[in-house]
Amino acid sequence: MSLFNIFNVSGSGMAAQSVRLNTTASNIANADSVSSSIDETYRARHPIFEAEMAKASHQQQSSQSVAVKGIVESDAPLQKQFSPNHPMADNDGFIYKPNVNVMEEMADMISASRSYQMNVQVSEAAKSMLQQTLRIGK
Template sequence: MAIERIFASMDIGATGLSAQRVRMEVIAGNLANAETTKTPQGGPYRRRMVVLRSVPPKVQFRTVLRGSIVALRTSEPGHIVPEWEREPVSGYGRGVKVANIAQDPSPFRRVYDPSHPDADEDGYVLMPNIRVLKEMVDMLAAQRAYEANAAVVQAEKEMARKALEL
């Protein structure tokens, strides 16, 4: 067994920690700007969201099979492979990464406040498209995901330590 495989799950947990840290930072920025009506671009602050994607494995499972000695074939010549079995199977995953920090395209809130310096001629102010309660729920979810990834890293460290003692 290659030494890099011993730490593969620790890498998965570490990428999860990193992704959730970025997610919490973006949510904190959204909460800090929940009342910002004027940005340097001129309009209200637009909510940002983190887009995560999985990191593809280094080696595809089918590549490993093509190099194997055993030939894989159907049991009978007329066998038709179901659609769901045609998808390629990957090797072990390598975690997640931040693919993008996108802006939420949902419309801004209009609040009637004629005394506000950014109010239009009808007395309405465009407010950021941030719902504080949703951001708080997202922050709790990100925090729990961070804690889960930290537990994975801790468990992997303990398993690696015990394996090295053998």
């Protein structure tokens, strides 16, 4: 694998982790939202990643970049709470809260942040190696 491919792989990793950070931030921002129906309630979202294996196998390279295949909503049940005095309560006195687990989201945010940071460090190391290689010719 050439050093230039490292930039493609780490760049795609940074883009993927950026999507992961944004969906996690969206989940945390909507964790305390309330609605009066199940259909309107926010559901936690999570990105799905895939390695671009087809590109790697056709080009006979060992490097694989990361791609975001899609963003899916969580199937976890929503929180139904009896609160007849709430202005958003339905006819039966219930309000609906998202299925966002803030503790899981914070752990996911830390993991995504560290993964992003590691991809930045890989890019910096490759850049340093390329600079050292250019200095050999002087």
